[in-house]
Amino acid sequence: MRLATLQDGTPDGALVIVSADGARALPAETSLIAAIADWARSEPALRALAARVEAGHGDPLDPARIRAPLPRSWQWLDGSAFSQHGDLMQIAFNLPPIETDRPLMYQGLSDRFYGPNDPVPFASEADGIDFEGEFGVIVDAVPMGVTAAAAAAHIRLIVQINDWSLRAIAPVEMKTGFGWVQAKPACSMAPFAVTPDTLGPDWRDGRVCCDLVVTWNGEPFGRVCGDQMAFSFPELVAHAARTRDLVAGTIIGSGTVSNREYATRGSACISERRAIEMIADGAPQTAFMAHGDRVRMEGRTRDGHAPFGAIDQIVVSA
Numbered sequence: 001m002r003l004a005t006l007q008d009g010t011p012d013g014a015l016v017i018v019s020a021d022g023a024r025a026l027p028a029e030t031s032l033i034a035a036i037a038d039w040a041r042s043e044p045a046l047r048a049l050a051a052r053v054e055a056g057h058g059d060p061l062d063p064a065r066i067r068a069p070l071p072r073s074w075q076w077l078d079g080s081a082f083s084q085h086g087d088l089m090q091i092a093f094n095l096p097p098i099e100t101d102r103p104l105m106y107q108g109l110s111d112r113f114y115g116p117n118d119p120v121p122f123a124s125e126a127d128g129i130d131f132e133g134e135f136g137v138i139v140d141a142v143p144m145g146v147t148a149a150a151a152a153a154h155i156r157l158i159v160q161i162n163d164w165s166l167r168a169i170a171p172v173e174m175k176t177g178f179g180w181v182q183a184k185p186a187c188s189m190a191p192f193a194v195t196p197d198t199l200g201p202d203w204r205d206g207r208v209c210c211d212l213v214v215t216w217n218g219e220p221f222g223r224v225c226g227d228q229m230a231f232s233f234p235e236l237v238a239h240a241a242r243t244r245d246l247v248a249g250t251i252i253g254s255g256t257v258s259n260r261e262y263a264t265r266g267s268a269c270i271s272e273r274r275a276i277e278m279i280a281d282g283a284p285q286t287a288f289m290a291h292g293d294r295v296r297m298e299g300r301t302r303d304g305h306a307p308f309g310a311i312d313q314i315v316v317s318a
Contacts, residue, residue: 001050001195002307003157005032006065013067017049017058018192022309024058032070032193037248039140039156068113068189069159070138070251076110076187078134078163078253079103079236081229085258088275103231103239106179108163110251114188116311120164121318122185122291128167129289129315131216133268133297135208135226136161136253137233138193142246151237152206154246158199160190160212160299160308161253167271167288187253190299191309202301206232210299210307212257214268217294221273222266224257226299268297291317 004025005013012031019025026049028035035042052058080086081103090097114120122129138157146154163184170183196203202210208226215221231239236252257268267273274284289295298310 001047001198002192003028003032003046003069003194004061004192005067005069005071006062007067011072013071016061017046017053018061019053019058022061022192024053024056025061026053026058033073033249036138036140036156039248043156063117063191066117066191067115069157069191069193070113070189070249071115072112073110073138073249073251074247075250076108076253077105077236077240077250078108078255079105079231079239080255081231081236082255082258083230084228084260084262085256085272088258088262088272088279091275091279103236104255105236105239106184108180108184109186112186114186114313116189116191116309117313118188119314119316120188121316122166123318125288125290127169128165130165130167130270131214131268131289131295131297132163132165132256133212133214133222133224134161134163134254134257135159135210135212135299136251137237139237139246139248139250139252141248142237142241142250144241144243144245146238146241148232148234148238151241152234154237155196155206155233157193158196158203158208158308159193159251160297160311162188162295162297162311162313163253163256164188165269165271188311188313190297190311192307194307198307199301206234208254208299210301212268213298213300214266215296216270216289220266222268224259224265224268226254226257228259229254289315291315
């Protein structure tokens with residue numbers, strides 16, 4: 001089942017169920033944030049709409065009205081579950097390894113998420129504008145202390161995310177020990193949230209085993225697979241819920257998708273490419289983004305389908 005949110009003049013937008021080919025949609029008469037809050041009751045009705053839209057019912061989907069599946073949510077927690085990414089950054093910047101057996105995670109801005117084609121404003125190119133391609137999950141209400149095995153049942157939807165970063169600001173904020181504020185602006189989401197069964201064999205071991213295809217200004221940048229997470233999404237959910245309940249609608253991200261085969265697969269963020277250049281040549285060669293640059297990200301299954309649709313955005317001056 002594929003879900004999208006359309007602009008309707010309200011903060012949370014109007015939820016629609018979208019056909020597998022992305023051509024048609026049926027209104028759900030609610031918002032996604034409301035539906036996920038009572039998923040046990042909402043899901044049967046939404047699946048009935050999905051059956052109807054696949055049978056040919058519905059109106060043409062207007063791409064111009066599509067927002068992020070969740071234009072805002074109660075909580076956004078981003079992990080860093082790809083150990084290859086962390087290893088490259090530590091080598092490049094001569095950082096000591098982080099001595100922990102726990103997932104890395106921070107709490108970010110959740111009061112807005114950019115839609116897949118929204119222009120994204122930044123104040124200054126000097127701040128080091130970077131994209132970060134990743135996958136994420138949306139959960140229903142999760143109880144405190146949930147185990148990873150039990151957490152899997154709380155994962156209701158899967159999304160594709162661009163977690164924007166300002167690399168020149170991040171080191172300054174990291175040194176304070178208080179975490180990020182200025183270095184982590186609002187994220188973007190691909191147009192469609194999907195139920196795990198929609199991915200079929202590409203949802204495996206609690207991981208999105210899809211390729212994330214990234215282009216920057218029309219040039220290939222990376223084709224990285226989400227299957228190399230050191231921690232699965234259920235493990236990330238359990239980590240987040242260790243000392244607190246998670247409200248329905250919480251979004252949990254994988255962190256930048258990164259592969260051991262980076263020499264052939266490329267990367268999902270500029271900072272990682274720069275780290276690879278530093279390791280190989282002693283200095284980075286690739287600059288960060290400039291106003292007017294375009295980035296495109298599209299998750300693809302093994303059979304070439306794009307269940308989440310594509311993020312395709314231009315960076316603009318604020």
